[in-house]
Amino acid sequence: MASAVSSLSTGNGNERFNAEAANWDKNPFVHEASKLAAKAIIQQFPALQKARPGRPKLDVLEIGCGTGLLSCMLAPYARHYVAVDAAQGMIDVLKTKLQRSESPQNIIPVAVLLEDPEDRHLPPADENEPDGKRLKFDLITSHLVLHHIQDLKAVLTTMLGCLKDGGSVALTDFEDAGPESKRFHPQSKMGGVERHGIHAETMERLMNDVGFVNVEIRAAWSMDKTVEKFEGEFGHEAKAGEPGQGVVQSFPFVLCMGERKWCQSSDGS
Numbered sequence: 001m002a003s004a005v006s007s008l009s010t011g012n013g014n015e016r017f018n019a020e021a022a023n024w025d026k027n028p029f030v031h032e033a034s035k036l037a038a039k040a041i042i043q044q045f046p047a048l049q050k051a052r053p054g055r056p057k058l059d060v061l062e063i064g065c066g067t068g069l070l071s072c073m074l075a076p077y078a079r080h081y082v083a084v085d086a087a088q089g090m091i092d093v094l095k096t097k098l099q100r101s102e103s104p105q106n107i108i109p110v111a112v113l114l115e116d117p118e119d120r121h122l123p124p125a126d127e128n129e130p131d132g133k134r135l136k137f138d139l140i141t142s143h144l145v146l147h148h149i150q151d152l153k154a155v156l157t158t159m160l161g162c163l164k165d166g167g168s169v170a171l172t173d174f175e176d177a178g179p180e181s182k183r184f185h186p187q188s189k190m191g192g193v194e195r196h197g198i199h200a201e202t203m204e205r206l207m208n209d210v211g212f213v214n215v216e217i218r219a220a221w222s223m224d225k226t227v228e229k230f231e232g233e234f235g236h237e238a239k240a241g242e243p244g245q246g247v248v249q250s251f252p253f254v255l256c257m258g259e260r261k262w263c264q265s266s267d268g269s
């Protein structure tokens with residue numbers, strides 16, 4: 001059955017990200033964007049600040065981790081850091097990275113299109129019961145992923161199901177700030193792009209509809225990117241920065257936050 005969650009399941013996105021995996025980390029923009037995402041997330045979540053390296057305590061899930069740029073920055077603040085991506089190529093690059101002695105040793109890389117909080121690819125809640133309930137998380141992150149998700153409501157429902165009571169999501173992506181946002185991707189990289197950024201009001205409504213509480217969509221940072229002056233300017237290879245090509249455009253990013261409410265007692269208190 002075709003998945004409703006992501007165009008990745010139809011192949012076009014997966015092929016693109018598998019093909020790009022080996023060269024992903026050569027792009028300075030993705031490093032800078034991940035650094036700014038880590039900074040924004042750490043600032044907003046005091047529990048991460050308190051869990052200093054060496055005193056980690058949070059269970060964190062990242063959906064769409066790619067080669068693990070954000071994962072490696074946040075993992076020192078976590079107990080378990082489960083890094084999920086639907087593209088096997090991305091996870092293979094992350095696995096190679098994790099063999100280096102300086103890499104965080106608490107990252108668990110998983111290649112899966114996550115659609116079910118009880119997916120057997122996720123670690124078990126109790127190591128003594130490998131076939132039992134799956135681990136639930138204090139924090140779920142994703143960065144530059146939501147614009148690839150076809151059915152945002154479905155993926156948000158999965159995220160809600162993966163959280164512990166009182167757990168939070170912290171999702172970063174560029175904002176749909178109007179027609180100019182379409183220029184974030186060159187024409188050759190439109191495969192698998194479901195929307196041109198996150199529309200703050202739509203996202204807030206969706207998160208509330210799904211059942212998150214304390215929802216807040218916050219302007220987080222802006223980044224300059226060299227974009228095509230006209231569709232197709234960069235050609236098939238999408239190489240920006242050839243002399244005379246492209247124009248610099250600033251893109252605002254949002255941090256989408258929400259919590260899973262604490263279990264209520266039968267009298268609603």
Ligand SMILES: C[S@@+](CC[C@H](N)C(=O)[O-])C[C@H]1O[C@@H](n2cnc3c(N)ncnc32)[C@H](O)[C@@H]1O
Nearest residue numbers: 006017064065066085086087113114143144145
């Ligand atoms: C633009 S890349 C961003 C990768 C990484 N977060 C970064 O910033 O370097 C988007 C990634 O999301 C993954 N992805 C998209 N939808 C997904 C889903 N439903 N489940 C898991 N991974 C997904 C893709 O495979 C791809 O690697």
